[in-house]
Amino acid sequence: MIDNKITIKGDTVVDIQRGAIGHRATWTGLTYTKGCEAGMAEEMEKVIRQAISETGNTQGNEIREKCPDAEDVSVFADTFLSPTLQKTFEITFKTKNKDRVDLEFHHCPLLKAWQDLGFDDAACEKLCDMAMDGDRGIANAMGYEFHLGDTIAKGCKTCEVSFYKKEK
Template sequence: MIDNKIRIQGDAVVDIQRGAIGHRATWTGLTYTKAREAGKAAEAEKIIREAIVETGKIQGAQIKTQCREPENVACFTETFLTPNVEKTFEIEFTNKTADRVDLEFHHCPLLKAWQDLGFDDATCEKLCDMAMDGDRSIAKAVGFEFYLGDTIAKGGKTCQMSYFKKGK
């Protein structure tokens, strides 16, 4: 059972950002589910994943140019995960060094949009994994490794992610 709680409420910027992220998730979710209804789930998943990977590459390249210390994982995450993003996803950093950052997301606005559309847990989990291709590609574009542990979409309490230098 997916439990995607919201603790931070009533913050105008966060609410706007969650709305925009939810709108993007709605497009992706409906594209996938409509293709699935038409018997084209595999083709749609491939295309959506390719688009998300490409988006991650573009975003990762932008982050790398904006980061004052692009070899520093903590600096990368500070550039990527701005204070508003931290509040939007209710992020908790469990480790933050120049070599590795471990964090937990306590809320996901993408998942909320899919839940609001009435998608079952398996569909939410599939869409979540597709969306995570963006984070995987961002890390790769910057030159870091990425690890995804448990996720809210899989029924976890949080989404557990790590960005780290190779071998760390």
């Protein structure tokens, strides 16, 4: 059972950001489910993954341009994860150094939007993995590896996300 709790409440900017992210998730979720209803599940997943991945690559290139030292993964994290974004997803850093950043997300506004639409756990898990193609694209644009461990959408307590330097 998915438990996507919110502990940071009443922060106007965080609430606005969560709303915008949830709105984006609603579009994606409804696009995917309507495609599934039309018998095009595989095609919709492929197209949505391509679009999200390209979005991630675009965002990653923008982050790379703003990042004072893209060789330092902790500097990337500071550039990518603003204090507001950290509060939005209720992120804690498990590791943060020049070679790697390991994060735990305690809330997901995308998942909340899908839950609010009444999507079952399997659909939420599929949409979550599709959405993570954006983070995979960011890692790719930065020249990093990416790892997704546990996710809230799989019924786990947190989402475990890692960005780290590629092996040479």
